[in-house]
Amino acid sequence: MPRQSLWFSAPRTVELREEPLPCPAAGQVLVQTVYSAISPGTELLIYRGEAPAELAADETISALGGALTFPLKYGYSAVGRIIALGPNVEPSWRDRFVFAFNPHESLFAASTTGLIPLPPDLDPVDAVSLPNMETAVNFLHDGAPLVGERVAVFGQGIVGLLTTTLLSRIPLASLVTLDRYPLRRELSLKAGAHTSLDSQVSAPLHEFDLCYELSGSPAALDQAIAATGFNGRIVIGSWYGTKRANLDLGGRFHRSRIRLISSQVSTLAPELSGRWTKARRLQTALQLLAEIRPSRFITHRIPFADAAKAYELLDQTPEDAVQVVLTYA
Numbered sequence: 587m588p589r590q591s592l593w594f595s596a597p598r599t600v601e602l603r604e605e606p607l608p609c610p611a612a613g614q615v616l617v618q619t620v621y622s623a624i625s626p627g628t629e630l631l632i633y634r635g636e637a638p639a640e641l642a643a644d645e646t647i648s649a650l651g652g653a654l655t656f657p658l659k660y661g662y663s664a665v666g667r668i669i670a671l672g673p674n675v676e677p678s679w680r681d682r683f684v685f686a687f688n689p690h691e692s693l694f695a696a697s698t699t700g701l702i703p704l705p706p707d708l709d710p711v712d713a714v715s716l717p718n719m720e721t722a723v724n725f726l727h728d729g730a731p732l733v734g735e736r737v738a739v740f741g742q743g744i745v746g747l748l749t750t751t752l753l754s755r756i757p758l759a760s761l762v763t764l765d766r767y768p769l770r771r772e773l774s775l776k777a778g779a780h781t782s783l784d785s786q787v788s789a790p791l792h793e794f795d796l797c798y799e800l801s802g803s804p805a806a807l808d809q810a811i812a813a814t815g816f817n818g819r820i821v822i823g824s825w826y827g828t829k830r831a832n833l834d835l836g837g838r839f840h841r842s843r844i845r846l847i848s849s850q851v852s853t854l855a856p857e858l859s860g861r862w863t864k865a866r867r868l869q870t871a872l873q874l875l876a877e878i879r880p881s882r883f884i885t886h887r888i889p890f891a892d893a894a895k896a897y898e899l900l901d902q903t904p905e906d907a908v909q910v911v912l913t914y915a
Contacts, residue, residue, distance in 0.1 A: 617695070621664070621711055629660060659690075690890070727855055729821040742765035761780045767905040796818060802824045890914050
């Protein structure tokens, strides 16, 4: 029985290819995928050909080898059920639901040490958001919001919504979000934002203590700089790929001691490394999934056979989509 794998073969072109069924080696299992989530930020950069080709796909995920050049398999959020065991694997692994940082494909072999067993009370469709939840946890660690601060979040895609949800648990003086799409602003208010504004409409913003730039748009970083107060900080979680950021650094920024903080989930902030590990952060995110239930932000569930339509949807009509999940029947 072959497997099907999704390949990015050229800009705005994805295809499903049949590949030989992987045979699990010693210490490995065979996983049948149930859901995989599309990362609308990173994967759209790849889909559009806007990812830097010289960059490694991911140096921290063994399933993502090579550089970001076509053709490539990509994706890092798969949930599935173990259907076969390789040598030296405990029988208790069979039929377990697990999470894997694995590309979009119907079946894959993986070492048990690289899989995350799902708690019995966690719905697999919520588990597919684990990487995004871990990213949101990382953003809060890097921004270190304080009680009573004024906080703004630019961009209310799935990562922005999860970040807003976590921020809403802190007694902030104000939590303002900005996005160009009404659907996302509506979800943002449900996620706990005090106010959600149209980012395309010019309006005076308060001087925020902390801003998050999660929109993927370089222009939003310039907006965040203009909205940040003296000695405030901006956490930049967006990856712009080959897009350039045109910033106004010649005005008040020069005297405002604003801190720009680069934040990316593949590493930990050095100041936290004495107590925190990536495993601890991942476990924290896993626990939060059961509380927050991020499946409420899924707008589309699309069969894997129609994956090309999923990317076209995100590329052409982003106003209608937040989180798109591929389903494998």
